[in-house]
Amino acid sequence: MSEVATHTKVPATPLELMREPLVANQRSFGWISDRVSAVTEGKTPKWWWAAFVPSLCLLGLLGAMLYYQIATGVGVWGNQHPTMWGWDIVNFVWWIGIGHAGTLISAILYLLRQKWRTAVNRAAEAMTIFAVMCAGIYPAIHVGRVWFDWWLFPIPTYQGLWPQFRSPLMWDVFAVSTYFTVSVLFWYVGLIPDLAMLRDRAKTKLKQFLFGLFSFGWTGSNRHWSNYEKAYLILAGLSTPLVLSVHSIVSLDFSVSQLPGWHTTIFPPYFVAGAVFSGFGMVLTLLIPLRSMCHLEDIITKRHIDVMCKVTLATGCIVSYAYIMEFIIAWYSGSAMERFHFMNRALGPMWWGWVMMMSCNMLVPQLFWFKKIRQNLVVVWILSIFVNIGMWFERFVIVVVGLYRDFLPSSWDYYKPTWVDVCTYLGTFGLFFTLFLLFMRFLPMIAVSEIKGVTPQADPHHPEAGATGGHS
Amino acid sequence: MSTHAKAFGLLAEFDTTPTVLHAAERIRDAGFRKWDVFTPFPIHGMDRAMGVKNSKVGWFAFLGGVTGYTTGMLMIWWMNAVDYPILIGGKPMFSPFGAFPPSYELTILFGAFGALGGMLFLNRLPKLHHPLLKHRRFALATHDKFFVVIETSDPKYSETETRKLLEAAGSKRIEMVEE
Numbered sequence: 001m002s003e004v005a006t007h008t009k010v011p012a013t014p015l016e017l018m019r020e021p022l023v024a025n026q027r028s029f030g031w032i033s034d035r036v037s038a039v040t041e042g043k044t045p046k047w048w049w050a051a052f053v054p055s056l057c058l059l060g061l062l063g064a065m066l067y068y069q070i071a072t073g074v075g076v077w078g079n080q081h082p083t084m085w086g087w088d089i090v091n092f093v094w095w096i097g098i099g100h101a102g103t104l105i106s107a108i109l110y111l112l113r114q115k116w117r118t119a120v121n122r123a124a125e126a127m128t129i130f131a132v133m134c135a136g137i138y139p140a141i142h143v144g145r146v147w148f149d150w151w152l153f154p155i156p157t158y159q160g161l162w163p164q165f166r167s168p169l170m171w172d173v174f175a176v177s178t179y180f181t182v183s184v185l186f187w188y189v190g191l192i193p194d195l196a197m198l199r200d201r202a203k204t205k206l207k208q209f210l211f212g213l214f215s216f217g218w219t220g221s222n223r224h225w226s227n228y229e230k231a232y233l234i235l236a237g238l239s240t241p242l243v244l245s246v247h248s249i250v251s252l253d254f255s256v257s258q259l260p261g262w263h264t265t266i267f268p269p270y271f272v273a274g275a276v277f278s279g280f281g282m283v284l285t286l287l288i289p290l291r292s293m294c295h296l297e298d299i300i301t302k303r304h305i306d307v308m309c310k311v312t313l314a315t316g317c318i319v320s321y322a323y324i325m326e327f328i329i330a331w332y333s334g335s336a337m338e339r340f341h342f343m344n345r346a347l348g349p350m351w352w353g354w355v356m357m358m359s360c361n362m363l364v365p366q367l368f369w370f371k372k373i374r375q376n377l378v379v380v381w382i383l384s385i386f387v388n389i390g391m392w393f394e395r396f397v398i399v400v401v402g403l404y405r406d407f408l409p410s411s412w413d414y415y416k417p418t419w420v421d422v423c424t425y426l427g428t429f430g431l432f433f434t435l436f437l438l439f440m441r442f443l444p445m446i447a448v449s450e451i452k453g454v455t456p457q458a459d460p461h462h463p464e465a466g467a468t469g470g471h472s
Numbered sequence: 473m474s475t476h477a478k479a480f481g482l483l484a485e486f487d488t489t490p491t492v493l494h495a496a497e498r499i500r501d502a503g504f505r506k507w508d509v510f511t512p513f514p515i516h517g518m519d520r521a522m523g524v525k526n527s528k529v530g531w532f533a534f535l536g537g538v539t540g541y542t543t544g545m546l547m548i549w550w551m552n553a554v555d556y557p558i559l560i561g562g563k564p565m566f567s568p569f570g571a572f573p574p575s576y577e578l579t580i581l582f583g584a585f586g587a588l589g590g591m592l593f594l595n596r597l598p599k600l601h602h603p604l605l606k607h608r609r610f611a612l613a614t615h616d617k618f619f620v621v622i623e624t625s626d627p628k629y630s631e632t633e634t635r636k637l638l639e640a641a642g643s644k645r646i647e648m649v650e651e
Binding site: 028029030033154156160161162163164165166168170171174175178181182185186189193196197199200201212213216217218219220221222223224225226227228229230231234235238239241242245249252449450452453457458459460461 | 488489490492493496508509510511512513514515516517518519522524526527528529530533537547548551552555556558560563567570571573574576577578580581583584585587588590591592594595597598599600601602604605611612613614615616
């Protein structure tokens, strides 16, 4: 009999098949908490003030614009017959779309076990919440008489009248408010263990008290983790159909109407893909500067930027497909109105909107095919801004270009925004960046407990787990 | 009541995930009931090592979801078809299709509250006081150390034997925590 082998020889993984680690430089658990907490515990950096003061000024501008518009009426905007939806709805859809990347990262990528998401999910979720807040302002103010906003909710008016649930605009109220609430819950559940970490590190009584209160007395008990992880998984499972439904319902605001260019079945998936595309654009715009300003290069590594570029590319290709498909549907439908609308979109007086949309959303992301470009952070950052601009123009093309030349040529009119439109939009950036800067200064902007969980030494069965942790 | 502090339990510190996992297996096999492991992040396989059963949070979320969907459908039917019906374009007063999107959103909303509420209820949180949180060393449980706590109220608890067990499990630092 020949010898029986008692050991099988496991070949070592070849270098080219090895994945880059999620946390670079083999950082220890302690290093991760120290590094992330340093952003909230250290002295306020100068660049933070340099960003915060202008943001606060823009927020003041938003307040002034809202006051002016509410006190005077929606006539201060450029909305004129037949373009009854202008920058207000463009910006609403743009902001809410930006939020979608946060939920995609936090929920869908969690279900798909994409562990790289842990480095960016906290900041991306914060971005979602603040973007939805900016978005939420627009429907509330564009109704004109904001003091009747409560009619949107199922509260009877003085005549006993209820909201009309046959309208997709009502569905939108439920979709957006649910989206906001669930995003906040999901974000907060993720924060609990990290708030407990800040409580345990706190030097002052006040901080200890506040972080202790908001972390609900979290101890890190495994019996608690067991329920916590289940709740987190369920919230991810609930947020996934939620995020897909939100932009689908936003698209139904358009597609349930009878207008050429709006009345189409491609809208829900096309809107969702566009939302994720624009959201990833914004995540890249925010995180590329932040990772170097806050010295988080070992946590948000180049590999993270690389995968986010790939998601941007993939969703960019989906929206490009939708842009082309819309033309084919219009041609194939045989409807003269539909055909006219799309000819007008590309060749009419507002051709520049369409050109901006096509170049920023279809051509620019194609550069992400090249690894050289995905690795060059300055270039990625600039391209991500183009994505944001392109997606704004997409909504402009849908909303304004869809309206300004309607069925009756006698009512055609060119649309121009007013200075109030422009300043209100700039003001929402003030709200967004003020909140985001406050968030990153006072709360852990990286999900510390989750990052620790994806390091090699966290896995009790990993050969490296025995080591107490590399360099610190 | 006695004037001096009562003992809450023995706190054993571990440095790495495999040691704390194996310690948990030993304590589980020794038949302790009132004990727990405290970690900065959930450790894969710890539930099995401790003998913790699958979490029941799912039931709370499910109940929330069912409540949300029923609430949505009933609310819309009652508001638009019973309490104040308005005929629009000859459409039916109530249609499950038009009522679906808001009900779907309410399913998710109530389901999410169910998951969060269920998690907090099962964990008995928020809790404003815990004996361990007063312990100086225990602050590292959210940083980079792993702890096992066996409470004195456990029927199997014995000051010397339990300490020996924890030492044998590989803990180099064992302390008594006061109530």
